[in-house]
Amino acid sequence: MAEPRDHSGDDDAAAEHELRVLLERTVPDLPTPLNRMRQVRDRVRRRRRRRRAVVGAAATAALTAAVLAVGGSLLPRAGGGGTADEAAPEATRDPAAAPERPGPRAKKVTNPDLAGLVVAFPAGWHTVNAPDRPDKGVSSRTYAATTPLTSFDWPCRKSPCMPLRELPADGLFVDFTLERSYQHPAALLREGRRLGPEEILEPDCRTVGGTQAFSGVVGGVPEARAILSVLVCAGPAVTGARLTQVAGMMDSATFALPGGGGTKKGVVTGAPAKADPREKRESAIAPGAQWPGGATAGPGKSAGSREVP
Numbered sequence: 001m002a003e004p005r006d007h008s009g010d011d012d013a014a015a016e017h018e019l020r021v022l023l024e025r026t027v028p029d030l031p032t033p034l035n036r037m038r039q040v041r042d043r044v045r046r047r048r049r050r051r052r053a054v055v056g057a058a059a060t061a062a063l064t065a066a067v068l069a070v071g072g073s074l075l076p077r078a079g080g081g082g083t084a085d086e087a088a089p090e091a092t093r094d095p096a097a098a099p100e101r102p103g104p105r106a107k108k109v110t111n112p113d114l115a116g117l118v119v120a121f122p123a124g125w126h127t128v129n130a131p132d133r134p135d136k137g138v139s140s141r142t143y144a145a146t147t148p149l150t151s152f153d154w155p156c157r158k159s160p161c162m163p164l165r166e167l168p169a170d171g172l173f174v175d176f177t178l179e180r181s182y183q184h185p186a187a188l189l190r191e192g193r194r195l196g197p198e199e200i201l202e203p204d205c206r207t208v209g210g211t212q213a214f215s216g217v218v219g220g221v222p223e224a225r226a227i228l229s230v231l232v233c234a235g236p237a238v239t240g241a242r243l244t245q246v247a248g249m250m251d252s253a254t255f256a257l258p259g260g261g262g263t264k265k266g267v268v269t270g271a272p273a274k275a276d277p278r279e280k281r282e283s284a285i286a287p288g289a290q291w292p293g294g295a296t297a298g299p300g301k302s303a304g305s306r307e308v309p
Helices: 008-026 036-074 186-191 203-207 240-252
Strands: 107-111 117-121 126-130 141-145 172-180 193-197 212-218 226-234 254-256 263-265
Touching (some): 107 126, 107 141, 117 141, 172 240, 193 240
Antiparallel strands (some): 107 117, 141 172, 212 226
16 A cells, blocks of 8 residues: 655645745836936946046056156256256246346448448447548548547547557458549459458558558449448458458448439459569468458468558
């Protein structure tokens, strides 16, 4: 005879199933929120912002540590990529400091008595105009020197007839004047003559300490039979650079056309005068040095002039 079966386990499973069904029927299904996706996107954005903030803070801290490690090597310095003023912040400048004074500048000098001559002089040169005095038989001049000029009588009553008492060893004194003559060659009137050594050392030049003389001519003067004569008195230690400045003055010369018709450029293209090799002359310009005009100083061929007894 068969033994009866234990159905307690099956009863428990049936009871659990009935309870689940009862709960599902009792509690209704909740609907999905209308803005659920927007809330999800907002949460994603907030997480990204927090992540970026953390990464940015770490990068900033690393960069600050690197700058502190190299010290001031990243600061601008004078002589590098900019000037000292560019490197210094505005607040660190001393407001009581004196402003920087500009250096001497080139200037243009006009002499209406020399056919309206206008000459450009380099910085550091000193000039003065002596006016025409036809009643005294003297013509106008423009004087220039590398040293300050002094007052002088005009017309002169004694020698030296120049606004200079002493010429420095490396100094120059220049005399610009018009020379009118029917004997001037046509080529000289038209082309002028570049600066070169002069044979004669004037007594006035020798009196103030000059030992060398040079001369040149500016042609193209808008006046009949006139040239602009340029005479140079030089000290014993004059340099070729100084003489080049005089050549530049000659090249810059312009003249006023009659009747206010504008200006005319002077001409300095003719070859310099040739020195007489038979004359004994002295020079402080080193052998091989060149002065404006292309001539070269050397033994027996110098930039100086013989003295007039």
